[in-house]
Amino acid sequence: MQRVEVLKSIAHPVRIRILEELLKGVKCVSDFEDFLEISQPNVSQHLSLLRRQGLIDYYMDGRLRCYFLKDPIIPDLLEILTKDYIEELPAPACCPVSKRGTYPGARKH
Amino acid sequence: MQRVEVLKSIAHPVRIRILEELLKGVKCVSDFEDFLEISQPNVSQHLSLLRRQGLIDYYMDGRLRCYFLKDPIIPDLLEILTKDYIEELPAPACCPVSKRGTYPGARKH
DNA sequence: GTGATATATGCAAATATTATTATACTTGCA
DNA sequence: TGCAAGTATAATAATATTTGCATATATCAC
Numbered sequence: 001m002q003r004v005e006v007l008k009s010i011a012h013p014v015r016i017r018i019l020e021e022l023l024k025g026v027k028c029v030s031d032f033e034d035f036l037e038i039s040q041p042n043v044s045q046h047l048s049l050l051r052r053q054g055l056i057d058y059y060m061d062g063r064l065r066c067y068f069l070k071d072p073i074i075p076d077l078l079e080i081l082t083k084d085y086i087e088e089l090p091a092p093a094c095c096p097v098s099k100r101g102t103y104p105g106a107r108k109h
Numbered sequence: 110m111q112r113v114e115v116l117k118s119i120a121h122p123v124r125i126r127i128l129e130e131l132l133k134g135v136k137c138v139s140d141f142e143d144f145l146e147i148s149q150p151n152v153s154q155h156l157s158l159l160r161r162q163g164l165i166d167y168y169m170d171g172r173l174r175c176y177f178l179k180d181p182i183i184p185d186l187l188e189i190l191t192k193d194y195i196e197e198l199p200a201p202a203c204c205p206v207s208k209r210g211t212y213p214g215a216r217k218h
Numbered sequence: 219g220t221g222a223t224a225t226a227t228g229c230a231a232a233t234a235t236t237a238t239t240a241t242a243c244t245t246g247c248a
Numbered sequence: 249t250g251c252a253a254g255t256a257t258a259a260t261a262a263t264a265t266t267t268g269c270a271t272a273t274a275t276c277a278c
Contacts, residue, residue: 007120
């Protein structure tokens with residue numbers, strides 16, 4: 001499943017911050033190095049993973065590599081992740097639809 | 110970060126299928142056991158992780174545990190994951206906004 | 219060419235996740 | 249009370265991810 005791979009790529013504290021920054025605009029490796037408090041090789045490793053997954057890409061600018069967002073699912077996902085959800089989903093009305101269930105459906109939990 | 114934890118919970122082929130099924134309605138453990146081809150303890154472990162994260166909950170019905178969706182972010186996330194994105198995001202117009210970058214911005218990549 | 223800057227890569231160690239197995243708990247029913 | 253169905257938990261083994269470090273590559277300025 002492609003979707004799971006995308007999710008796994010985003011589901012990391014460093015990579016989600018990288019993506020959030022890229023949502024604001026183009027950034028090069030040393031820009032990330034400044035505000036993420038990790039080593040340059042580690043930044044590169046995360047960027048390279050995101051690129052392997054096709055989520056971002058870069059262009060060369062002198063000796064800088066300028067990274068930018070590529071996969072359109074990213075802005076949508078990031079937006080949902082910042083959204084405030086106040087209410088829980090409504091609890092199911094009653095009685096499970098289960099092949100084994102002819103039980104009355106009394107909620108004891 | 111809470112969001113990363115949520116993403117990690119969803120970013121697994123079994124758990125994403127569990128959540129998709131729960132989107133359709135209530136299901137008990139043995140229901141999952143049937144269509145996911147994994148062992149009962151493994152199903153329980155995934156369910157229990159999802160519950161620890163507050164994404165799902167259950168009620169007792171006889172000796173069945175009937176699981177249901179609880180966190181409203183799930184339907185939104187699942188929807189985006191099934192959406193078709195045809196176009197890539199537009200490439201950035203020009204020239205990086207980088208504190209080091211006064212480079213001309215020629216794209217050599 | 220030489221040196222400095224910007225970034226990537228390879229590999230091993232540390233850590234986290236997942237599946238498996240065996241066992242325990244709980245409920246309903248005879 | 250005792251047994252079976254449904255499910256959970258604990259311990260462990262297998263696997264994947266992440267990080268740190270040393271080193272490599274590429275480009276620019278001189």
